Amino acid sequence: MKRRAFVSGVGALLVSACSKVADTKAGASLLSAADGWHKKAQRALSGRTALAREYEKSDISPFFRGNGSLSVDSDAYRAQADKGFAGWRLNVSGLVKRPLSLELDDIRALPQRSQITRHDCVEGWSAIGEWTGPQMSSILEKSGLLPEAQFILFLCADTLDGARYYESIDLDDAMHPQTIIAHSLNGQPLPVINGAPLRMRIERQLGYKQAKYLTGIEAVASLDSIAGGKGGYWEDRAGYQWYAGI
Ligand SMILES: Nc1nc2c(c(=O)[nH]1)N[C@H]1C(S)=C(S)[C@@H](COP(=O)(O)O)O[C@H]1N2
Ligand SMILES: [Mo]
Secondary structure, eight states, rough: OOGGGGGOHHHHHHHHHHHHHTHHHHOOOOOOTTHHHHHHHHHHHHHTTTTOOOGGGGGSSSSSOSSOOOOSHHHHHHHHTTTTTTTEEEEEEEEEEOOOSEEEHHHSOOOOOEEEEEEEETTTEEEEEEEEEOOHHHHHHOBOOTOOEEEEEEEEEETTTTTEEEEEEEEHTTTSSTTTEEOOEEEEEOOOOGTTTTTEETTTBBBGOOOOOOEEEEEESOTTTSTTTTSHHHHHHHHHOOOBOO
16 A cells, blocks of 8 residues: 555654554554554544645646546446436435435535545545535534434445445544535536545545445444444455544
8 A cells, every 4th residue: 555655744654654564464453453542643643623735726636537436337327327416315324313315406505615635545646626515514413413323434326346335434524624525526516437426525534435426324333233344345355444544
């Protein structure tokens, strides 16, 4: 993993030390055992509400490449795409007071945030784009959360190598001002390659956390019983860290 290129200062020392430990099998379980510590250390260094850097319009990359799934291989998705995703729904479920089923128009009607940020993929590339959508906090305000809720799961429409893509974050990141459900990139509806019609932007974390083709968000008390139990597609498969702070 080329994560090291994207971190700086004290955080870089910490993360690169951890990446080395994670290179061995014993180290990987050591690292997950220490996950709580690691998360707290990251937070202490960056501050819980620190903002990711935002850029100028002139910094926007001419092309924002797609990575991982570049579409959803289903007739249902193609039919949705043909009608501009007019029937797409985002379901808000799990440990919420009021489950929601939002249409794109509902999502566009919420207060909007635009942010020009840099996306860093562990495969060794970055791109700067302007993302627009409502803050996750405003959606969670509508649904309410039950006291047992600890994590927010992101459910995606695509499968990669036969398994459904998914991701998750904790409530600190869910309530962070730069955590938005984006429907637009550079002022246009999201291109299919970048996750149309909805994708997450969690700006203090790496590329694989930015779930595309979003169909649902679910509040849960624990990640243990979900898929491989590590909180995300790449976390389950390749030992990527669940807290992918930058
Ligand atoms: N649903 C879904 N989300 C995903 C992926 C994916 O394959 N499927 N790939 C992830 C990875 S590794 C990266 S770097 C970014 C790529 O976003 P982009 O396609 O807009 O460049 O999406 C992330 N979110
Ligand atoms: Mo990535």
